[in-house]
Amino acid sequence: MNKHHRVPSNRTLSSVEVKSKFGAEFRRFSLDRSKPGRFDEFYGLLQHVHRIPNVDLLVGYADVHGDLLPINNNDNYHKAISVASPLLRLFLQRKEEADYSAFGTDSLTRPKKTVLAAVLLRPDANRKKPPVIISLPRDFRPVSSIIDVDILPETHRRVRLYKHGQEKPLGFYIRDGSSVRVTPQGLEKVPGIFISRMVPGGLAESTGLLAVNDEVLEVNGIEVQGKSLDQVTDMMIANSHNLIVTVKPANQRNNIIRSSGGGGGAASGSSGRSSDSGASFYGYFTPGAAIVTTPAHIIQNFHPEELESDEDEEDLVIEADGEALPIPRAASASCSMPSLPRYEPHLNLRSTANGALASSTGSLSTVSTPDRGLEGRSLEEDGTLITL
């Protein structure tokens, strides 16, 4: 795979190279980055260049993280143009054949797979999808979750913020302070790190899970006690793509009461659970969609193994021919220091190991995708060989 031998494209800042795929056909053209136009014009252009004037299309593009994201209005169209660097790769499907599940936006769960595999391995015709969906749950990305509820003291809260692919700033500040601890010598004042400010409209504020004066106890499993404010800042920034902070909320009245077993009374509408390890909140991720959901209801349970699987983000490598590819990880093991105890209660009820995929795509390592518990999330294969 990946045997392009083209002259290095001049990646000028003004124009966007577009590579559009419909079925087995590719079209290449370019757009002016500064004047992308409207979505309907673009839609017409696509129909024109592919010579399919009367076909209803579902347009998707691969973003820098390897996610396949939809283009269906001006906002996400502009977003797609703006993030395309250097190449905007489009995938067109007939609307009636469209497999919405392909828009797996949350690449976090499939870090070892490129989006192209996901798209191209998708069966073309034999899948029937509901033609009308009012709102696509897959268009939502998790923005935050409370995790490890069952192993933490009730007074503490471990919050995970998904910065990945977000436009929103993380949006909070921390400060030095002091907290009172119970020690064998009695009460003792010890220095601590506290949240000092929330940026309005930021990710942290929008989740409702963090608040001013919450004491930060851990960052991605590492205790902050004894560390300076600058150290904690650097730790948080280094983990910003997948930040897990354990806090002692200043307001202890909204804590999850574990024994209740059912829903009720929890902060920001999170429900208590007896067996689940956490709760995820899904927020809307593209700016262009109609509704701004409050991250109030739980869509699905969260798998803690993601903590680990997401540790490795993929760096971007641009080869001389100008293609941007996420770096696949080599077979040898990563030696990143384990920061959190691995915790896998729900792992792999159904593994979709894919022999054909493994044999055909050399560098794409075979992954047993953990089932996320949603219909149609798992990948299937139809033996198509792909070369990129």
Next chain:
Amino acid sequence: MKRFRRHGQESHRDRIKQELYGFNKTVEHGFPHQPSALVFSPSLQLLAIGTRSGAIKLYGAPGVEFMGLHDENAAVTQVHFLPQQVDLVTLLDDNSLHMWTLRAHHGVSELLETGRFTLTGPPGAPPSVTRVTAVLTHSSGDMLFLGTEGGHVFVVEVPGFRELEERNISLENVTNSLPEDYGGRRILEHVESLQENPVNPRQVLIGYGRGIMVIWDLERHSAVKHIPATQQLESVWWTEDGGHVLSSHSDGSYCRWMVAGEGTQSEPEKSEVPYGHFPCKAISKIIQLPTEQGPPFLFLSGGMPRASYGDRHCISVIHSKTHVALDFTSRIIDFFVIRDGPDHIGDPSALVVLVEEELVVIDLQTEGWPVIQTPYLVPLHCSAITCSHHVSAIPLKMWERVLSAGALQNTHYSKKPWPITGGQNLSPDAPQRDLLLTGHEDGTVRFWDASGVCLYPMYKLSTAGVFLTDAEPNEPNMNQCTEGEWPPFRKVGCFDPYSDDPRLGIQKIHLCKYSGYLTVAGTAGQILVLELNDEAAEQTVEATVADLLQGQESFRWKGHTRLEVREEPVTFPPGFQPFSLVQCQPPAVVTALTLHSEWKLVTFGTSHGFGLYDYQQKSNVLVRCTLNPSDQLAMEGPLSRVKSIKKSLRQSFRRIRRSRVSLRKHHVNSAAKVQEANARLEAELAEMELAPVQRKIEARSSDDSFTGLVRTLYFADTFLSDSSHHTPSLWAGTNGGSVFAYQLRLPPVERRSEDPVYANPAKEIQLMHRAPVVGIVVLDGHGSPLPEPLEVAHDLARSADMQGCHQLLVISEEQFKVFTLPKVSAKMKLKLTAIDGSRVRRVGVAWFGSSRSEDYGESGLTVLTNQGDLHVVSLPGVKLQVQYPCIRREDVSGIASCVFTKHGQGFYLISPSEFERFSLSTCCVVEPRSLVEVPSQTPGTTLPRAQPDGPSVAHRNSTRDTDDVAVLQEIQKSLEGYQPTFLENNVKSALAGGKVLTNGD
């Protein structure tokens, strides 16, 4: 079972780690920061310096150094050696006295504190009664006279610090013995000076602040004589024959008094104001020494006419008709004179002056009184240090060429050997020749011999001559004094902190030790390529402009302009002579620089981009802009107004608020000044509580400031595009976490001067965590770092393994990440910041030899973090090996100044003028090892050498590197015709025999 075995392996690894790594701060190079006291022991031939931070440092012969630090964080105000002993007494600012001794331990002397003492006055007495102002160590060696602010003299027995109350000379005793017209204790004031009669140890002269001096007989416990000086007393000197006393005074006068005979002398024999007529400043110290034949030497410190030269720091030396006012560039702390002869009572041979920023030694026996170059205590900071670069194992040929170039620059120094010769240097000979290069603000590069304990200046390169500046191209002659000028000033010393043009400042240095090519880069985007030439040459330096913006519009450079280049040919003295100049446009400070002498290429980077320059053809090969158009700060130049205005506004608001708070407090209680200060401090603290320091938590984005700043540049011959052909390549890492790789095509050697060099973009890597890339290393098939250019050609390194797969190690501030090559895919990584919140500040590749087995060694990365911790990271496995705290995290400039050597040592600035040397390796340690013995009363006998301890000898010579390195160095030595004196070395290190291993090779 499995677990058990793994445990065994771990402990095995732990043992290897112990054999490879060990942390020691070994020696401080340079000049102590803020010296406050000086003393010399003629019998030991050691000089001691006390500092404001409570350190005490002893220096003897080159290489003989000792250091001690008082627990109290108080300034050392006085230091005194006990006569004919290896003990010394220090007086601190907090009025405590400390006894130090040089104790021999395993054949090596150590400086130890053995006692402390504070005077206790009678109950209820004010603290001034016991506040020590003058100290006299009596020649008997067992008594200390302590003069106090209250005018009393206390007598203390040493070394035990036992008060001899019955011998105290109280103010009452003295006033009672004074004639009536001197009556009243008021007139005496504090004890300014205590002097012992050089010919009669029973007599002690007590000089009081108000001017009166009393000669006291210790046995009769009564005053012998009064000297009724009327001016405020500054210092007293009892001439060697005991017949006269010289006193110097605050009005700039000095007097000579006869002391022979009983009774009071009302008038001085001689009174003079040397710089007379108009009011003069005080003469703070006076010394007069006789010569065997002829008139005596007179040394005066200060005494300059107040109005016209009151700001000068001068010592006047008067001998016969010769009168010179040595004019120093910083404040005089103290001075002493070294005398000839076995008993050190002959003619004055050298004047040693400690000024605030340097030590100056003047040869008094050579015509013109030239300066003797100091082998230690060299002012590293004569112009502020802006960068440093270390080169290990310099070939002998190159070393000699640099030395001879340096010798030509030092012709104005005295030929006399260093006059301070105390102690025996037992350190083994330096295993290799190491150079430390420091770049300075004035555009000079200084070459230091960093092989051993003494950081010795070798050669100074000035780059200012290439450019048109306001400064004179030729240094003004230091030794010239204008005819007929009065006072007869003569400038001495080299401390000159004033830079004529800050753009000349050196920011990056890279030296190829094999070819003698040097490249230096500066603040105004200038990159000079220089070549070592043994002859003086007149040449024009060709300038090439590198436009790093590449047509980026919307750019406004608000910084300084480019340096103007001299059009006409310039004569360069022997040494490194510039032949090529690249000037970056915009002229931003150069942030990365690398030279490849085999390919004859230089690459440089600024905050705007990077370039590749072919110094053979004198042309740019490549210019690449890395600027992010949304990066406003980088666009605007080095003086980021946006930030500074914001900052200054914030500060001024704070100031206003603070003053309001303190005003309010002031109205409430009009208390004393101390209370007011306290209140202000409290208010400040309260303010800090109110508005605590906040830190924003935000992911880095491509729009951050200075993402395009080039942090590191690297040349590698590796597999960039396919796994069958290796090609030269250039790698650049930026502040925004990007790595750019270019494939280089060099013409064949015979066409090198004609055919162009090509650079084609091959790869770009964007690290997702976007942390600044601070280092790039390519590891060969064996996982070892690629050798330096020409290293293999000179048979001094194993050639890189080109069979196995190469790997790319990208070091960002946050992680160490290994990628495969040629296809870049992540292989493994070590996270640093995400785990402990520290960030990589400095990184180097080093070879660690095992202290136990000579044939074992490992490469590793030496890392300094922003927390001031040192780490060693293994290669190629990128695993954390050891961690040691080294620098305080608040010491930002110390951390920024750190430079690593290739053998696991390093240097960092502990003050503007001092490098601390440290070692991470167990087998490469450079530290002072010296012996000082109790002076024998019979002069002329040689000090007996310490005998080695029998059993420890066998272990001492096992301190060499792995045989690889050793063999290579053997080869190098034999190539250079150097006869290794192994036997000698072994004997020496056996003598040393301490607990810390010395360096073999």
